[in-house]
Amino acid sequence: MGQIDGEYLAKLEDVLRIYTHPNQSKRARICFDERPCQLLDDVVAPIAVKPGKAAKEDNEYVRQGTSVVLLAYDLDKGIRYTQTREQRTKADYAQFMQYIIATYYADVDYIDLIQDNLNTHKYGSFYEHLPLAQARLLSGKLVFHFTPKHGSWLNMAEIEFSALARQCLNRRIGSLEELTRQVELWTDERNKRAVRVHWSFTVATAEDKLNRWYEQVNPVNKSN
Numbered sequence: 697m698g699q700i701d702g703e704y705l706a707k708l709e710d711v712l713r714i715y716t717h718p719n720q721s722k723r724a725r726i727c728f729d730e731r732p733c734q735l736l737d738d739v740v741a742p743i744a745v746k747p748g749k750a751a752k753e754d755n756e757y758v759r760q761g762t763s764v765v766l767l768a769y770d771l772d773k774g775i776r777y778t779q780t781r782e783q784r785t786k787a788d789y790a791q792f793m794q795y796i797i798a799t800y801y802a803d804v805d806y807i808d809l810i811q812d813n814l815n816t817h818k819y820g821s822f823y824e825h826l827p828l829a830q831a832r833l834l835s836g837k838l839v840f841h842f843t844p845k846h847g848s849w850l851n852m853a854e855i856e857f858s859a860l861a862r863q864c865l866n867r868r869i870g871s872l873e874e875l876t877r878q879v880e881l882w883t884d885e886r887n888k889r890a891v892r893v894h895w896s897f898t899v900a901t902a903e904d905k906l907n908r909w910y911e912q913v914n915p916v917n918k919s920n
Contacts, residue, residue, distance in 0.1 A: 700909045707844040712899045722805040727769045729853035766792045774892035778883045780876040786821035813842040852893045
């Protein structure tokens with residue numbers, strides 16, 4: 697955990713308030729994050745798995761570069777959207793957001809977007825990499841809410857990535873094409889089962905459980 701200051705607590709409470717707001721017509725709530733992935737291929741073909749037996753693979757592998765998974769989780773619908781890309785640049789971020797919103801949220805007026813404060817996660821990315829009309833639309837529709845530094849635990853997308861890591865990425869995947877296929881299968885299966893993130897940590901919980909943080913920022917908050 698880094699330095700706890702007033703800015704950290706302000707961002708923490710802002711995200712928690714978004715989570716506790718009731719669902720509003722024409723307004724969506726989405727958590728977004730990215731995960732870099734290393735592509736690893738087998739040098740020796742793994743032995744075919746027999747029923748009831750654990751998979752066996754050789755210790756030797758070859759690196760095939762890196763890639764990234766982009767994930768958006770709609771906490772009202774319990775739906776996640778994913779894409780795999782070679783890198784995570786401003787262009788990748790802008791194109792992913794444009795696709796998601798144009799495809800699934802064209803009739804929504806506003807979207808509260810929870811994300812970390814990466815230098816690509818800016819309105820400027822839209823203007824630098826999308827046609828002007830699309831950039832204006834995204835900038836007017838998306839309301840950014842940033843998690844504090846070292847506060848990724850506040851992002852529901854991190855919970856989705858934890859499940860993705862355990863259920864899909866815990867094996868060697870040697871190409872972007874295979875990574876794309878595996879991630880799409882995982883996404884479709886999880887959406888069909890309507891798996892939801894059940895969040896219970898609120899502003900009131902934070903004030904109770906993290907009281908020493910509030911005291912550290914301002915001694916006037918010290919409990920009697």
